[in-house]
Every structure is written in structure tokens, then in C-alpha cells.
Amino acid sequence: MLRVALIGCGAIGSSVIELLKGDASLAVVAVVVPDEGLAAAQVLLQKLAPGVQVASAVPASGIDLVVETAGHAAIEEHVLPALRRGTPCVVASVGALSAQGLAEKLEIAAITGGTQVQLIAGAIGAIDALAAARIGGLDSVRYTGRKPPQAWKGTPADKGHDLDALRGEVVIFEGSAREAAALYPKNANVAATVSLAGLGLDRTQVRLIADPAIDENVHTVEAEGAFGRFELSMRNKPLAANPKTSALTVYSAVRALRNRAAALAI
Numbered sequence: 001m002l003r004v005a006l007i008g009c010g011a012i013g014s015s016v017i018e019l020l021k022g023d024a025s026l027a028v029v030a031v032v033v034p035d036e037g038l039a040a041a042q043v044l045l046q047k048l049a050p051g052v053q054v055a056s057a058v059p060a061s062g063i064d065l066v067v068e069t070a071g072h073a074a075i076e077e078h079v080l081p082a083l084r085r086g087t088p089c090v091v092a093s094v095g096a097l098s099a100q101g102l103a104e105k106l107e108i109a110a111i112t113g114g115t116q117v118q119l120i121a122g123a124i125g126a127i128d129a130l131a132a133a134r135i136g137g138l139d140s141v142r143y144t145g146r147k148p149p150q151a152w153k154g155t156p157a158d159k160g161h162d163l164d165a166l167r168g169e170v171v172i173f174e175g176s177a178r179e180a181a182a183l184y185p186k187n188a189n190v191a192a193t194v195s196l197a198g199l200g201l202d203r204t205q206v207r208l209i210a211d212p213a214i215d216e217n218v219h220t221v222e223a224e225g226a227f228g229r230f231e232l233s234m235r236n237k238p239l240a241a242n243p244k245t246s247a248l249t250v251y252s253a254v255r256a257l258r259n260r261a262a263a264l265a266i
């Protein structure tokens with residue numbers, strides 16, 4: 001039985017706990033939230049998973065696997081120390097790697113601890129195909145993220161647009177994956193994931209769109225290279241608890257955790 005520490009207990013984290021209930025090979029034994037969130041997390045977990053330890057840091061012992069579902073800041077704060085101690089980590093906030101030097105820090109921490117950090121595909125598919133295609137050489141990779149206006153609330157898109165009054169689609173960002181992930185840390189993790197699997201953070205072209213005509217999070221990837229070309233379009237259902245986040249991200253995290261425990265992984 002793998003003992004899991006979950007960082008973050010919001011829309012993704014609480015759904016992960018629900019899905020892992022009763023799992024014979026994995027158990028969430030600790031949940032890590034910021035100091036100011038401890039009381040609320042304790043109340044939530046009393047209902048959701050009584051007996052789970054709530055803490056403001058990953059326990060230094062008794063943890064076999066860490067999964068981050070918290071946000072960019074949690075990588076420096078919790079993932080790096082866990083890796084240095086030798087605990088393998090699964091990361092959802094892939095956009096954090098848009099910060100200069102953070103990918104290298106993660107690698108060094110994992111090497112120091114003799115372990116591995118896994119970046120999950122999250123809300124996007126075909127990361128396997130893209131990462132394989134990169135080996136033959138990629139010419140261009142374009143990612144478009146299209147979400148309903150409410151998903152862009154609390155982001156820089158608020159400044160230039162009245163999101164409640166949009167009548168048609170608006171391109172709120174066009175640029176590199178690195179800029180997208182830094183400017184939209186809760187909405188452009190997929191942009192970072194696509195770029196890290198493909199052409200890199202600076203050469204991957206990204207467009208982010210607020211579209212009042214949709215109620216799904218629509219992700220499109222167009223890639224071309226020596227392998228040929230593909231176009232992927234995903235229409236993801238958002239989580240009720242957070243319209244920015246697709247439900248698939250939860251399933252992707254659970255898949256990654258189950259694969260860690262499974263004798264046959266897919």
C-alpha cells in the first residue's frame with residue numbers, strides 16, 4: 001500500500017481523495033494546505049476522509065509518494081524538499097516550470113534524492129504522441145485554449161475586457177507558452193505541458209480565448225514534424241468546484257497515482 005501525501009485540497013485534490021477511497025493499493029494519509037487553510041481543510045476532511053493528517057508541510061517520514069494539486073507556489077515550497085528527501089512526486093501545476101531555472105531545480109532535487117518527478121498530462125491528451133514525435137523532429141506546435149468567460153475571472157483578462165458582457169469570442173492572449181503559463185497560472189498549465197513535451201516553452205505558439213458560446217474547456221493542439229501531423233481537439237467538462245479546471249485533470253492525477261502502484265501500467 002503506497003502512502004500518499006496530497007498537496008492542495010481544492011477542486012482537484014478533494015476529487016482525487018473521493019476517487020481513491022477504498023483503493024487497495026494507495027491511501028492518502030496526509031493533506032498539505034497553507035496555514036490559513038488548515039481549519040477549513042480539517043472540517044472538509046472530517047467528512048471526506050476521517051483520519052487523514054492535515055498539515056502545512058509534507059510529513060518528513062511515512063510518505064511513499066507526493067502528489068501536487070495546489071498551484072505554482074507549491075512546487076518550490078513542498079515538491080523540491082520532498083524530492084531532496086527521496087520521495088517521488090507527481091505534479092499537476094506544470095506551468096510553474098515556466099519560471100526560469102525551476103525545471104533544472106526539480107531535476108537536481110530529484111537526482112539529489114535519487115528519485116523522480118512526474119509531470120502529468122492533466123487536462124490535455126496526446127502528450128505521449130507529441131513527446132515521441134519530438135524525437136524525430138518537430139517543425140511547429142500550436143496550442144489554443146478556449147474557455148467560457150467565467151473561467152478567465154481573476155486573471156489579466158479581467159483588465160481589458162468586461163467578461164460578463166462578452167457577446168462573441170475574444171483572444172485574450174497570443175504569445176509563447178512561457179508567457180502564457182506565467183500570466184495565467186491557473187489556466188495555462190496545459191500550454192506548458194504541450195511545450196515541454198514538444199518544442200519548448202519559447203517556441204510553442206499559444207492562443208487563449210474567452211468564448212461566451214461554449215460551456216466546456218476546449219483545448220486544441222496542432223503539431224507538425226518529421227512524423228507527419230496531428231490535430232487534437234478536446235472538449236473537457238469543467239469541475240463544478242472550479243470552472244477554470246477540467247475534470248480530466250483529476251482523472252489524469254488518479255491515473256498517474258494508480259500506475260505507480262500497479263504491476264501493469266497504462
Ligand SMILES: NC(=O)C1=CN([C@@H]2O[C@H](COP(=O)(O)OP(=O)(O)OC[C@H]3O[C@@H](n4cnc5c(N)ncnc54)[C@H](O)[C@@H]3O)[C@@H](O)[C@H]2O)C=CC1
Binds near residue numbers: 185
Ligand atoms: N495540468 C493541468 O492540466 C492542470 C493543472 N492545474 C493546476 O492545479 C492547481 C489546482 O487546481 P484546483 O484544485 O482547481 O484549484 P483550487 O483553487 O480549487 O485548489 C487549490 C488548493 O491548493 C491549496 N494551496 C494553494 N497554494 C498552496 C500551497 N502553496 N501549498 C499547499 N497548498 C496550497 C489551496 O488551499 C486549495 O486547497 C491549479 O492552480 C493549477 O496550477 C489545474 C488545471 C489543469
Ligand SMILES: O=C([O-])CC(=O)C(=O)O
Binds near residue numbers: 249
Ligand atoms: O483544466 C483545464 O482545462 C486546463 C487548465 O486549467 C490549465 O491548463 O491550467
